[in-house]
Amino acid sequence: MSAPVYLETYASGELDERIEKLMAILNECNLCPRACGINRNRGETGYCNSDNHLVVSSVQPHYGEEDVLVGTYGSGTIFLTNCNLGCLYCQNYDISHLGHGQKITEEELALSMINLQKRGCHNINFVTPTHYTLQIVKALKIAIENGLHIPLVYNCGGYESRSTIALLDGIVDIYMPDMKYSDAEPAERYSNAPDYFEVCKEAVKEMHRQVGDLIVDNRGIAVRGLLIRHLVLPDGLAGSAKVFEFIATELSKESYVNIMVQYRPMYKAYEYKELNRGVTMSGYQEALDSAKAWGLHRGFEY
Numbered sequence: 509m510s511a512p513v514y515l516e517t518y519a520s521g522e523l524d525e526r527i528e529k530l531m532a533i534l535n536e537c538n539l540c541p542r543a544c545g546i547n548r549n550r551g552e553t554g555y556c557n558s559d560n561h562l563v564v565s566s567v568q569p570h571y572g573e574e575d576v577l578v579g580t581y582g583s584g585t586i587f588l589t590n591c592n593l594g595c596l597y598c599q600n601y602d603i604s605h606l607g608h609g610q611k612i613t614e615e616e617l618a619l620s621m622i623n624l625q626k627r628g629c630h631n632i633n634f635v636t637p638t639h640y641t642l643q644i645v646k647a648l649k650i651a652i653e654n655g656l657h658i659p660l661v662y663n664c665g666g667y668e669s670r671s672t673i674a675l676l677d678g679i680v681d682i683y684m685p686d687m688k689y690s691d692a693e694p695a696e697r698y699s700n701a702p703d704y705f706e707v708c709k710e711a712v713k714e715m716h717r718q719v720g721d722l723i724v725d726n727r728g729i730a731v732r733g734l735l736i737r738h739l740v741l742p743d744g745l746a747g748s749a750k751v752f753e754f755i756a757t758e759l760s761k762e763s764y765v766n767i768m769v770q771y772r773p774m775y776k777a778y779e780y781k782e783l784n785r786g787v788t789m790s791g792y793q794e795a796l797d798s799a800k801a802w803g804l805h806r807g808f809e810y
Contacts, residue, residue: 510731512659517678518652526675527649530642534560539672540592540638541707556592556639557607562647563589565609567620569629574766574807576722576730577631577661577682584624584658585633586617592638593665594700595688597783601775604636614643618650625658630729631682633661641672645679659731667701668711673718682722683715684735687755690747698745698783705747709754712736722764722806734759735807739768740795742785748795756802764807767795 517523533539534548544554551559569582577583587600589609602608612620621632637644648660659681666685673683687708689695695704715734722733738751748767755763769792777783796808 512657512681513732514648514660514679514681515652515657518649522678523645523649523652526679527642527645529675530645533672534642539641539669541667541669541701541703542592543669555594556590558590558639560643561611562614562617562640562643563607563609564612564617564620565589565603567624569624569627570633573633574730574735576724576728576735576764577633577684579630579727579729581628581630583631583633583661584621584627584629585635586620586624587635588637588640590639591636591665593667595665595775596698596780597771597774597777599772599774600636605775614647615650617643617647618654618656621647621651621656622654625656629658631659631661632656633663633684635663636665637662638664638668638672641676645676648679666708666711667699667704668707670710670714673711673714677718681719681732682730682735683712683719683733684737685712685715686737686739687712687751688739688746690750690754694741694745694747698780705750709758713758716759716763721760721762734763736763736765737768738765738795739771740787740792741771741783742787742791743782744791744794745782746795749798752795752799752802752804756804761803762806763804765799765804767792767799767808 542555546552546554548560565587570585573583591604661682662680663684692702696702719733773784
């Protein structure tokens with residue numbers, strides 16, 4: 509198995525340079541497409557409600573992720589508090605919207621990463637990392653110096669700035685973005701991000717440029733590459749066909765795409781008639797048919 513890409517970046521001294529660049533960004537924060545422009549290093553907060561302190565909800569081996577991440581001993585999942593999106597149906601709304609979690613230092617985060625590795629986890633999986641990119645990279649340096657050597661997963665909502673993703677080149681082994689919507693109206697209505705698809709496409713193209721299609725080892729465990737998630741919404745609100753068209757024609761037909769059926773009304777979804785229902789099996793099958801029609805075949809069962 510090849511070594512995680514961050515080890516070479518650390519050895520070259522480039523990791524320190526990335527930390528300096530990320531730290532400077534927080535003086536006038538534009539880490540994500542919201543580009544709030546506030547000084548998080550001075551304790552100001554923007555859309556994501558986060559300053560320069562790291563807040564974590566939980567750290568644990570997780571067995572509910574994709575099989576290629578879970579393997580035998582689980583994905584070392586670190587749930588980060590707050591979010592740069594505003595999804596009204598978020599299943600983790602207590603973490604992302606309500607801010608449940610506790611402040612920890614970068615040193616404590618590094619220790620958590622090492623402990624997950626010691627427990628046999630196949631990777632370190634940062635959930636909703638966007639707004640804590642600096643703190644994660646600072647903790648990564650400490651963890652490397654204490655023996656970290658398993659792949660790093662960037663598990664995000666897809667609403668990312670391409671420039672920030674570019675700073676993670678040579679740091680992240682596995683990118684796992686959502687591609688939530690292809691149309692501006694539902695993206696604005698349900699996630700307060702009318703530019704979601706255009707922004708997401710650019711970010712995901714940069715991710716794919718860096719790591720390519722998903723590679724698994726002889727155990728069936730992912731070691732590097734892009735893994736895309738797409739949650740099917742009721743009544744075709746996610747615009748699935750256009751998402752799959754983009755993936756197949758502008759990324760790769762070998763893209764690994766988890767087409768998810770587990771949507772259920774959560775948080776404020778009950779306030780919207782069209783969201784206050786489950787996904788029908790016929791609606792899910794339609795999404796699968798569309799993915800197959802575009803030549804996609806990895807990550808979902810047909």
